[in-house]
Amino acid sequence: MDYAADHARTSAGHGITGSAAVAMQTNPSMHALALNHVGFTLGEGETVAVMGPSGSGKSTLLHALAGIITPTSGTVMFRGANLASMGDAGRTRLRRGAFGFVFQSGQLLPELPAVENIALPMMLGGAGYREATDRAVLWLERLGLRALAAQRPGEMSGGQMQRIAIARALAVNPAVVFADEPTGALDQTTGREIMGILMDTARANGSAVVVVTHDPNVAAFCSRTVRMRDGRLETAADPAESGRGRNGGAR
Amino acid sequence: MSTFALWRLFHRPGTRGTAGRTSVLAIIAFAAATAIFLTVLGGVHGFVWRASADHTLGCMIDETVCRPGTVAVWHRRLGDMHDPAMYASVYVMLAAFACMLLVVPFVALAGSAARLAASRRDARLAALRLAGATTGQVVGLTALDAAGQAFVGSLIGVIGYVILMPVIMLLRFQNQRFDFEQLWVGSLALVATIAGVTVLALVSALLTLRRVAITPLGVTARTASPLPGAWRAAVFAVCVAAAIVVFKNPFLFRGAGDAVIYSVVFGFIALCFALVNLVGTWVIAVRARARARRPKDAATMIAMRRILDDPKRAWRNVSGIALAVFVAGITSICGFLGSGGAGGMGVAADPASANDPSVLFLRDIGTGGLLTLAFAAVLAAVSSGVMQAGSVYDQADEYRMLMLEGTDAATLGRARFAEVFTPLNVVVVVAGGCSMLLMLPLFAASMTDPATLLSFVGGIVLCYALVAVGAFASNRVAARLNLNDYRADD
Numbered sequence: 136m137d138y139a140a141d142h143a144r145t146s147a148g149h150g151i152t153g154s155a156a157v158a159m160q161t162n163p164s165m166h167a168l169a170l171n172h173v174g175f176t177l178g179e180g181e182t183v184a185v186m187g188p189s190g191s192g193k194s195t196l197l198h199a200l201a202g203i204i205t206p207t208s209g210t211v212m213f214r215g216a217n218l219a220s221m222g223d224a225g226r227t228r229l230r231r232g233a234f235g236f237v238f239q240s241g242q243l244l245p246e247l248p249a250v251e252n253i254a255l256p257m258m259l260g261g262a263g264y265r266e267a268t269d270r271a272v273l274w275l276e277r278l279g280l281r282a283l284a285a286q287r288p289g290e291m292s293g294g295q296m297q298r299i300a301i302a303r304a305l306a307v308n309p310a311v312v313f314a315d316e317p318t319g320a321l322d323q324t325t326g327r328e329i330m331g332i333l334m335d336t337a338r339a340n341g342s343a344v345v346v347v348t349h350d351p352n353v354a355a356f357c358s359r360t361v362r363m364r365d366g367r368l369e370t371a372a373d374p375a376e377s378g379r380g381r382n383g384g385a386r
Numbered sequence: 387m388s389t390f391a392l393w394r395l396f397h398r399p400g401t402r403g404t405a406g407r408t409s410v411l412a413i414i415a416f417a418a419a420t421a422i423f424l425t426v427l428g429g430v431h432g433f434v435w436r437a438s439a440d441h442t443l444g445c446m447i448d449e450t451v452c453r454p455g456t457v458a459v460w461h462r463r464l465g466d467m468h469d470p471a472m473y474a475s476v477y478v479m480l481a482a483f484a485c486m487l488l489v490v491p492f493v494a495l496a497g498s499a500a501r502l503a504a505s506r507r508d509a510r511l512a513a514l515r516l517a518g519a520t521t522g523q524v525v526g527l528t529a530l531d532a533a534g535q536a537f538v539g540s541l542i543g544v545i546g547y548v549i550l551m552p553v554i555m556l557l558r559f560q561n562q563r564f565d566f567e568q569l570w571v572g573s574l575a576l577v578a579t580i581a582g583v584t585v586l587a588l589v590s591a592l593l594t595l596r597r598v599a600i601t602p603l604g605v606t607a608r609t610a611s612p613l614p615g616a617w618r619a620a621v622f623a624v625c626v627a628a629a630i631v632v633f634k635n636p637f638l639f640r641g642a643g644d645a646v647i648y649s650v651v652f653g654f655i656a657l658c659f660a661l662v663n664l665v666g667t668w669v670i671a672v673r674a675r676a677r678a679r680r681p682k683d684a685a686t687m688i689a690m691r692r693i694l695d696d697p698k699r700a701w702r703n704v705s706g707i708a709l710a711v712f713v714a715g716i717t718s719i720c721g722f723l724g725s726g727g728a729g730g731m732g733v734a735a736d737p738a739s740a741n742d743p744s745v746l747f748l749r750d751i752g753t754g755g756l757l758t759l760a761f762a763a764v765l766a767a768v769s770s771g772v773m774q775a776g777s778v779y780d781q782a783d784e785y786r787m788l789m790l791e792g793t794d795a796a797t798l799g800r801a802r803f804a805e806v807f808t809p810l811n812v813v814v815v816v817a818g819g820c821s822m823l824l825m826l827p828l829f830a831a832s833m834t835d836p837a838t839l840l841s842f843v844g845g846i847v848l849c850y851a852l853v854a855v856g857a858f859a860s861n862r863v864a865a866r867l868n869l870n871d872y873r874a875d876d
Contacts, residue, residue: 203790227789227793228792228794229792230790230792231793236790236791244691244784244787245695245784246688246691247691251687254687255684255688259792264680264682
């Protein structure tokens with residue numbers, strides 16, 4: 136099954152396309168496929184929501200697309216390179232420079248103040264401390280969080296932490312932002328606000344977004360929604376009915 | 387359900403995981419501490435055996451309780467200028483002083499083992515509370531864990547003591563080797579040691595748990611840890627200055643007996659030794675704050691912020707080493723006495739006097755100093771290695787997050803090294819400098835002697851080497867963690 140067969144790849148080759156099977160050991164004597172022949176294509180600047188019940192393989196798909204795990208068979212192509220056959224060092228470099236991550240919670244380093252949490256990926260990419268923190272401060276100002284610069288995650292609310300996480304994910308100008316239940320720990324109002332910020336800043340940056348979520352309200356922010364069940368992608372949802380949410384009209 | 391039944395529930399085969407791995411680390415630490423404690427105790431027993439007419443402690447203290455006939459023989463030996471027995475009681479005193487120096491590294495190791503046993507149970511303890519277990523049951527469960535690990539560790543330590551014994555028998559003190567009878571502390575002492583280590587772990591675990599609140603919603607520290615105040619540095623500086631003044635002006639105690647002077651000197655050394663513990667956290671926090679102001683790369687930034695997050699933890703990682711370096715400073719004078727010192731006094735130059743008790747005594751001080759340093763360094767290295775490996779498990783989630791973001795293993799490794807070696811460098815300067823300052827007024831002439839400096843530098847190199855082994859071991863632990871196995875509830 137190739138869900139994205141009818142989707143054209145971007146001419147610049149900026150998107151991600153994957154066709155993969157990921158085996159996950161659930162029992163010493165048997166292997167279950169966490170991803171079973173999944174075909175998925177992501178266009179440049181595209182926003183896609185991945186929905187499905189618990190254990191359906193949503194996060195595994197996200198991890199395979201981001202090069203966190205490699206599929207046991209199949210390919211994950213990004214800008215002409217196959218992540219599945221790339222070494223760990225290559226995938227690490229890619230995650231550092233081309234991808235950004237926003238997770239449900241716990242993704243900020245508790246010891247670092249907000250400004251250094253945002254500066255960290257830039258420093259990992261080789262930027263100096265001054266340069267990285269200066270750019271981080273600009274991101275804080277852009278998101279109206281300048282006052283939080285010296286605060287550590289333990290001193291922030293959940294919504295503030297997610298804003299900082301979004302700033303950190305986008306600070307390296309990634310081609311793709313991967314978000315795994317980004318509003319899962321937030322109330323509905325704050326969640327909506329966070330999704331708005333994520334989508335607006337990603338669009339301004341030209342970054343594509345893949346959001347894993349249980350929440351249809353969150354999925355509505357994306358231009359396209361795909362559904363998973365038992366490690367497979369269900370039939371293609373019509374973007375007109377699934378993705379034209381708050382964000383859809385603008386795309 | 388009783389606490390013991392609860393404990394058994396969690397100790398069925400195959401129910402451990404990370405908790406099981408930290409248990410192994412705690413057991414290793416308890417075993418090393420027990421083996422070294424018993425070995426040192428065996429050494430002291432050996433010196434007492436040699437310094438007593440009928441080889442018992444009671445007889446050494448009070449001659450009236452000696453076995454009949456033994457005292458006269460002993461007095462004849464004391465009168466013989468060529469018999470090392472004339473120095474036997476001084477050997478016991480020096481061995482006791484060496485033990486005193488080893489107490490702090492020993493307690494540090496036992497404490498870190500107990501802390502390891504009591505910590506990293508957060509999720510399980512909170513879940514137990516949520517399921518209806520009382521605070522008492524949860525505390526009891528953890529204390530039982532710690533005591534159980536201490537018991538197993540101390541049993542292994544007894545085996546380690548027996549294995550180490552032949553090595554100690556190779557050493558020559560008073561121109562003779564130790565034999566089994568001298569080094570064997572007796573079954574009563576063994577039982578007492580096992581019981582003591584177990585109780586120490588139990589008390590340590592209970593004290594650790596007093597500082598945390600175990601609620602059904604999680605385990606939280608009752609108090610935030612503010613950065614240590616500068617008053618610590620002031621207290622430390624005043625005490626060291628006072629010690630130097632006293633050591634420089636021994637006439638202050640001219641009226642007092644030798645015993646008082648020895649007590650004052652040993653007392654001040656012990657006080658400064660204890661104060662290194664007090665000032666260590668502060669010095670580390672100051673250094674980390676300075677380096678965090680403008681870190682040169684991501685690894686340094688992560689490491690310094692981690693240190694500042696909990697300077698006490700950073701200090702605990704290297705406290706044993708700091709104290710070992712302090713011991714190296716104190717015992718470096720032994721190197722001088724054992725080699726150059728004896729030559730300088732013009733006695734060792736004559737081969738005929740090589741067996742002279744006074745020459746032997748000085749040489750033995752050199753050997754004893756090195757031995758004390760080696761024990762302190764091993765205790766410290768085990769303590770540091772165990773703490774580091776424990777913190778790798780502790781920070782597994784953070785490592786996982788950093789890996790997701792594209793942090794390469796080399797950067798993580800560098801961060802971990804910086805987290806250990808920055809405090810280490812600082813405490814080596816403080817502890818080493820402090821001990822040299824204290825020894826300078828007492829042995830001014832010898833402090834610039836190559837033998838002294840060589841012994842001191844050798845001690846520091848030994849400490850660095852052992853900590854590096856600990857750091858490499860913890861890196862191996864980190865490498866074994868499956869950092870990519872991050873699975874959210876999808």
